[in-house]
Amino acid sequence: MALLLGYDVGSSSIKATLMEAETGKVLAAATSPERELEIIAKELGWAEQEPEVWWKHVKAATEKIKTKAKFDAGDVKAIGISYQMHGLVVVDKDQQVLRPSIIWCDSRAVQIGEQAAADIGSDKCLKRLFNLPGNFTASKLKWVMENEPDLYKKIDKIMLPGDYIAMKMTGEIKTTPSGLSEGIMWDFEADGLADFVLDNYGVSSELIAETVPTFSVQGELTKEAAMELGLAAGTKISYRAGDQPNNALSLSVLQPGEIAVTAGTSGVVYGVSDQKDYDSQSRVNVFVHVNHSADDPRYGVLLCLNGTGILNSWLKHNFVAGEGLDYGQMNELAAQAPVGSDGLVILPYGNGAERTLENRNIGASVHGWNFNVHKKAHVLRAAQEGIVFALNYGLGIMRDMGIKLTTVKAGNANMFLSPLFAEAFATVTETTVELYNTDGSQGAARGAGIGAGIYSGPEEAFIGLEPVKTIEPNKKLTSKYQQAYQNWQDVLEQQLKA
Secondary structure, three states, X not given: OOEEEEEEEOOOOEEEEEEEOXXXXXXXXXXXXXXXXXXXXXXXXXXXXXXXXXXXXXXXXXXXXXXXXXXXXXXXXXXXXXXXXXXXXXEOOOOOXXXXXXXXXXXXXXXXXXXXXXXXXXXXXHHHHOOOOOOOHHXXXXXXXXXXXXXXXXXXXXXXXXXXXXXXXXXXXXXXXXXXXXXXXXXXXXXXXXXXXXXXXXXOHHHEOEEOOOEEXXXXXXXXXXXXXXXXXXXXXXXXXXXXXXXXXXXXXXXXXXXXXXXXXXXXXXEEEOOOOOOOOOOOEEEEOOOOOOOOOOEXXXXXXXXXXXXXXXXXHHHOHHHOOOHHHHHHHXXXXXXXXXXXXEEEEOOOOEHHHOOEOOEEEEEOOOOOOOOHHHHHHHHHHHHHHHHHHHHHHHHHXXXXXXXXXXXXXHHHHXXXXXXXXXXXXXXXEXXXXXXXXXXXXXXXXXXXXXXXXXXXXXXXXXXXXXXXXXXXXXXXXXXXXXXXXXXXXXXXHX
């Protein structure tokens, strides 16, 4: 029996899934720790984590898997890794971590990225990087160079968080084209390392790890790592990808026109394209997708909406806290209000600067509130509609880039647990929405099977993955939703002009 083991190394926790390769059946899943991992913030806007803590919880999650499912370690044929994107890990020549990782939500390098865009030229950056340097991994490394010069001199290699976990497992330091693109170190024109970015920052290319394909045998478990994990030495590590490309993989979103959506605290729309294109205002990001090749290009276009489930959570803990309503009861109450919430509009931009708004921070706001008309149900519905409308507004950017939406796939979780939200999303975007019971660690396990050659390709890898629910646009409500969206968009444009 061939087993696959997938890890999802997030900033909140590490999740592991043990899967039977032949059937796609999940034999066991585990998360560590039970509470969210600590994020170190020594200064305002900083966010760091100790890489050793990730490794500690990779081991803990593995131990939980072994407790839940009895299996022969030798039956685990391949390991896959998904990880939080855009982080920076630096090690010396002995593979010792030199400082805490500067993770994805750290904003200290914003000005460095802005200066690089000015120095290199925005047009060149967009044409060759499909993004501006921004606050991504390369800019974070430049910050270390400028602010910690003695430490910088000791750096032998830089890595992304997933590269670090793979290093702990294999003793080898490698990365992928997808990983380099998320660090804004991939030249889409040359289909290789963006030397001109490194040159601008004064970074030696010798600090960059060897590049290997996303799906490939990237190393094997060392005896030491096998002992720490309780697995078999020689087990193949055969896949790694950032969390959003991997989430798309977990939903079998690999071809042009397919879209993966997550609607948790923040919302992410990840669409696949085969065209070299970018948004001239850099309101969405473009990365190398997991199944990209020079002969058959695949690019992932990523849209992020910071204010998503966090708005619904705020309402639960503040607006209806006295009634003790759970999310299901909130959804039922929201459904009592009509489409468009009788003119009540909520803009959900209350969780920081929004990239789709050109990095403006306009805050969340309520408009058209009529004390004689609107009740709790209207507010709850307007919040869910506002999130859907904001995601659709961002999707407009992707449509303008030529991305054609055919099928939207999402996990059967978070905001998509609300029938109102799911129907509103399908109707407003005019797409069929398929919901699946899957997650990042399952995607990493399937990816490992592809990379190790256990599966002949993605089609075979997704055996056992079927939608648990399909939502079609409600044609009877299309015109009402269009009117409501237009009203919402008019309010947004007024706020942007203010």
